Amino acid sequence: MTRHDLPQGMVRAPDRAGTTEGYMPGFGNDFETEALPGALPQGMNSPQKCNYGLYGEQLSGTAFTAHPPERTWTYRIRPSVKHSARYERIDLPYWKTAPHVPEGVTSLGQYRWDPVQAEGDLTWLTGMRTMTTAGDVNTQVGMASHVYLVTKSMVDEYFYSADSELLVVPQQGRLRFATELGVIDVAPQEIAILPRGLVYRVEVLDGPCRGFVCENYGQKFELPARGPIGANALANPRDFKAPVAAFEDREVASTLTIKWCGQFHETKIAQSPLDVVAWHGNYAPYKYDLKTYCPVGAILFDHPDPSIFTVLTAPSGVPGTANIDFVLFRDRWMVAENTFRPPWYHKNIMSELMGNIHGQYDAKLTGFVPGGMSLHNMMLPHGPDRDAFEGASNSNLGPHKLENTMSFMFETRFPQHLTEFAGKKAPLQDDYIDCWDSLEKKFDGTPGTK
Numbered sequence: 001m002t003r004h005d006l007p008q009g010m011v012r013a014p015d016r017a018g019t020t021e022g023y024m025p026g027f028g029n030d031f032e033t034e035a036l037p038g039a040l041p042q043g044m045n046s047p048q049k050c051n052y053g054l055y056g057e058q059l060s061g062t063a064f065t066a067h068p069p070e071r072t073w074t075y076r077i078r079p080s081v082k083h084s085a086r087y088e089r090i091d092l093p094y095w096k097t098a099p100h101v102p103e104g105v106t107s108l109g110q111y112r113w114d115p116v117q118a119e120g121d122l123t124w125l126t127g128m129r130t131m132t133t134a135g136d137v138n139t140q141v142g143m144a145s146h147v148y149l150v151t152k153s154m155v156d157e158y159f160y161s162a163d164s165e166l167l168v169v170p171q172q173g174r175l176r177f178a179t180e181l182g183v184i185d186v187a188p189q190e191i192a193i194l195p196r197g198l199v200y201r202v203e204v205l206d207g208p209c210r211g212f213v214c215e216n217y218g219q220k221f222e223l224p225a226r227g228p229i230g231a232n233a234l235a236n237p238r239d240f241k242a243p244v245a246a247f248e249d250r251e252v253a254s255t256l257t258i259k260w261c262g263q264f265h266e267t268k269i270a271q272s273p274l275d276v277v278a279w280h281g282n283y284a285p286y287k288y289d290l291k292t293y294c295p296v297g298a299i300l301f302d303h304p305d306p307s308i309f310t311v312l313t314a315p316s317g318v319p320g321t322a323n324i325d326f327v328l329f330r331d332r333w334m335v336a337e338n339t340f341r342p343p344w345y346h347k348n349i350m351s352e353l354m355g356n357i358h359g360q361y362d363a364k365l366t367g368f369v370p371g372g373m374s375l376h377n378m379m380l381p382h383g384p385d386r387d388a389f390e391g392a393s394n395s396n397l398g399p400h401k402l403e404n405t406m407s408f409m410f411e412t413r414f415p416q417h418l419t420e421f422a423g424k425k426a427p428l429q430d431d432y433i434d435c436w437d438s439l440e441k442k443f444d445g446t447p448g449t450k
């Protein structure tokens, strides 16, 4: 992978043994990192005076008393309160927030979209296109799904979402998230997780960039309990990478945009807010390489529920019923005997928003293309199209490797409502449901397989 230089003037903590390219391995670890030696207080959080004249500040991602609490201590050139004052409401008309049920758009249905294309100069903020929303941001439950189209870097512009944690799934191009806690670069087949409240700027490393975002209003994503699978496989904690500390000391007129209860507000600041010289704690952004996901599947017969492919789950408070599951359908071996191997026909109380990152999906051999999305909403039937059904019903069942495939699902316990953009402007495939039209009646009253 090409190494990209750091932004000019940014100072980054040195890598330690075992880390690469400025990241520290582990999910939910209590990390510590400093870009200048001795910047991090040892043995305490709040010394009377911090080294280098830094200000100590805590960023809490859970209630103080949650178990376990998630928080990070930052040591920064200026406290954040100097980075935000006198907010002015601004409009980002394509970024919508639940509850949002537009008139004249029907969410009940099976929907599929071709890739949304970028037009003109778009940044992380102006290029965000909400497809669906679910739940309610005011009660911190539910989610939104978005497509992002980014062609232009944010320059002296910063953003944070007080509403949500963002799970970013790149499909095209390479992006850089220069955050308060360090720098994360992502490419297709990787993901980034940006916690609620964290300030960042998004830069284009290789454009144009397109991808998907799951905006999680609820409890944070965590690794699923593996149950009888045991201590290994699926997403392994060490493959998540948090950035080492990196800061810039730049006094230049800048703007900070805040997403708060679905509204966007802007404030003017006189410096870069990426001024955290050192930090320690367990509330941090991550990247994760989806190619390190170790799938577990059927090794004799039948097709298990897709929950077996969960990468991350965001709990809802009801055990076993996620606010959101992030599920990955990657390349893998198919070996099940006497089995219809692709997904079965089904109706699901959870609603399923899928995106194709790369290649071909086994239940839809055509039509669900890289960059495209589909929605099978709560309790709406779906399954393989006719060609996938016929192919899988008649294929030779030797061991077969599904290659050239990577799709994902944002599955939520809440129904998803289409935005006006998704229903009227995005490239909706009007003929999608015809893919099941030619499924034949095979039943003729006589026993035996047809």
Ligand SMILES: O=C(O)Cc1cc(O)ccc1O
Residues within 6 Å of the ligand: 304, 305, 306, 342, 343, 344, 346, 352, 363, 376, 382, 383, 409
């Ligand atoms: O609908 C889909 O394609 C997603 C899906 C995949 C699978 O293997 C089982 C169930 C399911 O909803």
Ligand SMILES: [Fe+2]
Residues within 6 Å of the ligand: 343, 346, 348, 352, 376, 382
């Ligand atoms: Fe499904």
